[in-house]
Amino acid sequence: MQRGKGMKFVGDSRIKQGPTASRIPKDYSEYPGRTEAFWPNFLLKEWLAGAVFLIGFLILTLAQPSPLGGLADPTNASFIPLPDWYFLFLYELLKYEFASGNYIILGMLGLPGIAFGALFLAPFLDNGPGRRPQQRPIAVGMMLLALVSVIWLTYSSAAPVDWEGRAEMDPPVPPSDVQVEIDTEHPGYAVYETSCLACHGAELEGTAAPTLVGIDYSAEEIADISVNGIGTMPPDQFTGSDEELEQLVDFILSVNESVEE
Amino acid sequence: MLQKIYDWIDERIDLQPIWRDIADHEVPEHVNPAHHFSAFVYCFGGLTFFVVVIQILSGMFLTMYYVPDIENAWRSVYYLQTEVAHAQIVRGMHHWGASVVIVMLLLHTLRVFFQGAYKKPRELNWMVGVLLFFVMLGLGFTGYLLPWDNKAFFATQVGLEMAQQVPFIGEQLKILLAGDASIVGAQTLTRFFAIHVFFLPAALFALLAVHFILIRRQGISGPL
Numbered sequence: 001m002q003r004g005k006g007m008k009f010v011g012d013s014r015i016k017q018g019p020t021a022s023r024i025p026k027d028y029s030e031y032p033g034r035t036e037a038f039w040p041n042f043l044l045k046e047w048l049a050g051a052v053f054l055i056g057f058l059i060l061t062l063a064q065p066s067p068l069g070g071l072a073d074p075t076n077a078s079f080i081p082l083p084d085w086y087f088l089f090l091y092e093l094l095k096y097e098f099a100s101g102n103y104i105i106l107g108m109l110g111l112p113g114i115a116f117g118a119l120f121l122a123p124f125l126d127n128g129p130g131r132r133p134q135q136r137p138i139a140v141g142m143m144l145l146a147l148v149s150v151i152w153l154t155y156s157s158a159a160p161v162d163w164e165g166r167a168e169m170d171p172p173v174p175p176s177d178v179q180v181e182i183d184t185e186h187p188g189y190a191v192y193e194t195s196c197l198a199c200h201g202a203e204l205e206g207t208a209a210p211t212l213v214g215i216d217y218s219a220e221e222i223a224d225i226s227v228n229g230i231g232t233m234p235p236d237q238f239t240g241s242d243e244e245l246e247q248l249v250d251f252i253l254s255v256n257e258s259v260e261e
Numbered sequence: 262m263l264q265k266i267y268d269w270i271d272e273r274i275d276l277q278p279i280w281r282d283i284a285d286h287e288v289p290e291h292v293n294p295a296h297h298f299s300a301f302v303y304c305f306g307g308l309t310f311f312v313v314v315i316q317i318l319s320g321m322f323l324t325m326y327y328v329p330d331i332e333n334a335w336r337s338v339y340y341l342q343t344e345v346a347h348a349q350i351v352r353g354m355h356h357w358g359a360s361v362v363i364v365m366l367l368l369h370t371l372r373v374f375f376q377g378a379y380k381k382p383r384e385l386n387w388m389v390g391v392l393l394f395f396v397m398l399g400l401g402f403t404g405y406l407l408p409w410d411n412k413a414f415f416a417t418q419v420g421l422e423m424a425q426q427v428p429f430i431g432e433q434l435k436i437l438l439a440g441d442a443s444i445v446g447a448q449t450l451t452r453f454f455a456i457h458v459f460f461l462p463a464a465l466f467a468l469l470a471v472h473f474i475l476i477r478r479q480g481i482s483g484p485l
Contacts, residue, residue, distance in 0.1 A: 004399050033321065034290045034293075034296060035287040035288060035289050035290060036287065036288045036290075036293060036295075037282035037285070037286075037287055037288070038284060038285070038286050038287065038288050039285060041288075042288040042293065043284075045293075045294075045295055046304075046307065049294070049304060050307075050308075050311055053308055053311065054311075057312075057315075057354070057357070057358075057361065058350055060357055060361075061350055061353035061354050061357050062304065062350065062353070064353070064357070065342075065349055065353055066342075066349075066352050066353045066355075066356030067356075068338060068339065068342055068408055068410055069408075069410035069411045069412045069413070070410055070411050071335040071336075071409065071410060071411075071416075072331075072335065072409045072410055072411050072413065072415075073411060074412035074414065074445070074446075075423075076411060079411050079412075079415050080415075081412075081415035081419045082406075082412065082415075082416060083416045083419065083420065084359075084360075084401055084402075084405050084416065085360065086360070086363045086398070086401060087398075087401075087402070087420075091419075104426060105426070105428060108423055108426060108427075109427065109428075116391075116395075118391075119370075119391055120388055120391045122374065122379055122382070122387065123380060123381070123384035123387050123388075124378045124384065126377075126380075127380070129380075130377070131376060131377030131378070131380055131482075131483050131485055132377065133375055133377070135377075135380075136377065139374075140375065142369075143374055143375070164413075170412065172334065172339060172342070172409070174409070210415075216269075221410050259326075259376075
């Protein structure tokens with residue numbers, strides 16, 4: 001029976017090819033089982049599956065707003081670069097001794113080149129007639145090995161990363177076009193200069209540490225952070241008297257207030 | 262009325278064969294999850310395409326606001342995130358779609374691989390598919406820079422440094438991508454934007470067309 005477009009349906013291992021059988025592939029309709037027209041029967045079901053998928057996808061989108069870090073600052077020397085998650089395995093590979101330093105070409109091009117080259121040429125490397133996994137143990141074994149390696153590399157690259165800390169260090173604060181006025185006469189400025197300026201910058205703009213302009217903390221919180229640290233900021237950055245602490249907090253708040261005006 | 266329009270067009274370009282080629286083919290039992298639940302593995306290719314369509318549509322809307330320039334790129338994304346109605350959802354779809362499409366692509370690749378569906382006569386389509394995978398990774402790499410935030414900037418800097426270490430053509434490759442031998446800046450952003458929005462999508466559409474035409478010509482592989 002020849003129906004429809006006479007679609008070729010090749011490689012069905014349930015159908016034995018007789019010695020005299022022609023090389024012309026059989027039509028769908030000659031196969032056992034319940035075939036179904038693509039239009040409209042199957043497409044309606046596919047549509048439904050797609051809708052369920054879309055709902056799940058939109059829930060993900062709504063639950064996890066896409067992240068945005070702070071405006072790129074090429075002078076920021078303390079930022080630890082990290083690629084998007086699907087490149088992490090390539091990135092992690094370069095940390096191995098045999099794939100870095102003098103062997104960087106091996107780690108960067110050699111190993112990934114072999115892996116992706118083999119993937120590209122898989123039909124010619126695995127050219128036996130059998131399609132079932134147990135009929136081609138080498139190809140399947142190599143793929144499983146590659147898969148386990150990629151998962152392991154991705155995991156060992158991502159596991160030690162403090163994702164929340166990274167996001168906290170790099171908040172999406174719009175760069176203020178407001179000129180920050182620093183009152184060097186302020187009694188707190190001297191304290192700031194000795195305790196904070198090295199990391200937070202001469203104009204509180206932030207260098208190694210985040211900016212202190214536009215922060216949303218109360219006086220008590222600022223005093224607490226100065227003494228006890230926060231996030232990656234170590235404690236005891238400020239080690240003066242209580243009076244100096246008060247002056248420091250007052251200074252930081254006054255700069256913030258002057259910006260808000 | 263519709264029938265008249267159809268007849269008018271059909272008379273001139275003979276729509277029937279085109280229509281039959283797209284819609285009038287049968288779906289065999291072994292790929293139909295309605296008959297065998299395990300056949301859901303055949304959905305991954307279609308879902309990949311579905312997410313690609315989401316990416317194209319959401320990306321088209323994002324370019325309505327996005328400005329590929331180092332002064333304004335970050336600000337335009339920030340504006341998009343905070344001011345524009347529903348733009349957070351549109352950007353969210355583009356952002357998460359970029360990850361989901363890689364996952365779906367991987368699952369589709371694994372399904373085809375473990376079923377040995379790339380064997381004769383489908384070698385060509387497998388290679389087209391692997392090229393599509395590379396194009397998709399390229400889209401991910403170039404798209405990651407566009408918000409121009411710190412993580413994008415420094416990740417791209419590392420990526421370009423690696424490109425530079427490619428033997429013989431490394432320097433040229435880096436200049437081609439970054440626009441300069443040492444600076445990652447305004448040129449880099451516009452080039453990545455052009456690659457992300459014009460060059461790679463063009464390659465993607467061409468390869469997708471070949472991928473689908475080949476599927477229609479060869480049919481889906483038989484059951485194991």
